[in-house]
Amino acid sequence: MSLTAHVYQIHINADADQVWAAITRSQWKKRYFHGTSYAEGPTPGARYRTVKADGGDAIDGVIEEMTPPTDGRPGRFVQTWHVLYDAELAAEPPSRVEWTIEQVGDRLTRVRLVHGGLAFSPLTWANVKDGWVWVLDALKTVLETGRTLPRITVEPEDAAAPAEGDWHRRQGVEATHAAFRLLDGERDPTADEELLRLAYAAAYHWERAEGSLPANAVRADYLVSRALGATGQPDRALVAADRALAACLAHGIADFDLAYAHEARARALSALGRTDEAGAAWRAARAVEVADPEDRAIVEADFAAAAPTG
DSSP states (O other): OOOOOEEEEEEESSOHHHHHHHHHOHHHHHHHSTTOEEEEOOOTTSEEEEEOTTSOEEEEEEEEEEEOOBTTBOEEEEEEEEEOSSHHHHTSOOEEEEEEEEEEETTEEEEEEEEEOOTTOHHHHHHHHHHHHHHHHHHHHHHHHSOOOOOOOSOOTTTTSOOHHHHHHHHHHHHHHHHHHHHHSOOOHHHHHHHHHHHHHHHHHHHHSTTOOHHHHHHHHHHHHHHHHHTTOHHHHHHHHHHHHHHHHHHTOOHHHHHHHHHHHHHHHHHTTOHHHHHHHHHHHHHSOOOSHHHHHHHHHHHHHHSOOO
């Protein structure tokens, strides 16, 4: 399954080389990125570090790619992302930020930003979700008007309310990954029980998570089906797999979610001895088109390991 990511896209009334300079040079960065600037880097393949206006550490990581836009080709600035300014955020593993800078018209640049690799960094996930919106708005304002975006002085009425939806999302992420780790390892009866509890806990939290979509319910049912099948309950596994497939069809969900829904049915049907139906389900799973090459490679590897030959 794909890792949790935030994806943003804006258009800026400026040339691509100006946008590139704003992203990679401190004299620009401090004007739109909360006063931060580079203390080290950025240099391709090397560590970078940014600091706050007061000199305190902000972010560090490695510059994985730094290719400026040239001759009509988009620029790419790819960096790992590790927060330093908060102890709880700093304890989470690094994530990954990808900038794509593309000239798409006369003084018109499209900026696409993907902050991924956040499945094991739920606090960072919540912290940057709206933070990038501000940064990109501020970047656009500086380049188009020459002025720095003013500070927000009026907070939303619910700003102090507990982020219950974010909390459920974090719990869902943690339970999901812990369950898959158990699925992939050797288990005894105690581990089987833990697997079932984790699968149902993940489904519970994803149902209540902020921004939860029908696809999240499909993935939760897939996990429940796998857990039930792995603990010798194929009849109940088939019920969960049928539910996942029905949700895919009802909501027009395709790609790898649909493929895995068919795969879950195939596993359960095979365990029940319904060989012909299992074969049909495997063929349906393999027939689903998965657009992203990385996702497709994962799907094919999973199916090659699990599906019967022929």
